[in-house]
Amino acid sequence: MKFRLTFVFLILGIALAVLGGKGLVTSVLPAKDIYDPELDWTKLKSGQRVCVNIDYLWDCYEVTTDDYGKEVTREYALPDLRFEPEVYVAHFIGVTARSDEFSQFDKLVEDSLDWDYGEYEQLGERGYIPYDGYLKKMDKEDLAFFQSYLKNVGYSESEINDMIVPFLLVRNQTPLTNILMFAGGIVLTALGALFGFLFFIKGRKN
Numbered sequence: 001m002k003f004r005l006t007f008v009f010l011i012l013g014i015a016l017a018v019l020g021g022k023g024l025v026t027s028v029l030p031a032k033d034i035y036d037p038e039l040d041w042t043k044l045k046s047g048q049r050v051c052v053n054i055d056y057l058w059d060c061y062e063v064t065t066d067d068y069g070k071e072v073t074r075e076y077a078l079p080d081l082r083f084e085p086e087v088y089v090a091h092f093i094g095v096t097a098r099s100d101e102f103s104q105f106d107k108l109v110e111d112s113l114d115w116d117y118g119e120y121e122q123l124g125e126r127g128y129i130p131y132d133g134y135l136k137k138m139d140k141e142d143l144a145f146f147q148s149y150l151k152n153v154g155y156s157e158s159e160i161n162d163m164i165v166p167f168l169l170v171r172n173q174t175p176l177t178n179i180l181m182f183a184g185g186i187v188l189t190a191l192g193a194l195f196g197f198l199f200f201i202k203g204r205k206n
Contacts, residue, residue: 031132034080034093034169041080041091041165046137050169054095054131055124056081056115057108061094061149062142073098075142076105077149078169081123094138094146095131095169104129131169138166 031051032039044050058077066072073096080091097105111126120126138146143166150160 041093044093044135044165044167046135046167048135049133050135051130051132052169053124053128054078054108055128056112057095057105057129058092058112058153059109059149060097060105062145071099071102074102074105075145075168076109077146080165089163091163091165092146092150093135093165093167093169094142096133096171098171101129131171133169133171135167136170138168142166142168 031049034041034044034050034052056079058079060074060076062075063071064073064075075094075096078093078095079089080093082088082090108127108129114120114126115123143164146164146166147160150164151157155163
């Protein structure tokens, strides 16, 4: 039991310290605007910090729920919209919305559809969603949901493989949250090491 407690403290502490430290590093990196026309989305990298004022969005393709069935997050299809020689979608990534953002994201999906039908001219005219976050590699389940969604809207398998850039855009945690995670991880790791040392000394004496 004693060694199990030590092991738990060490594992949790190291995990929290790594996650908090990684978050701190990401939060201070310069953010790349993914709407930069010179940016090639296929060159994006996991963990890269990015920012964007989202003014065009496709539907939600995946929902995460808690143990009670309440929706916690949604993932929407974020197109890489290009305008030359004509308007077309070059690529897609996913973007994650929290529950308090659902109505804002759903409204932007509706506004984007209105823009497609020519009901207004300038993207962002009805508002946009500022997003500061980082890129997270899609797991197999995320990718399967995204592929299924694009297939349902009419893309072929070859088009889907060419268009999906398998990343999720996830909001950055606040610096304070990362600091607390990192500090908590260091404390738990230190406690685990201390318990292990004390158990070892006690065992030697016995």
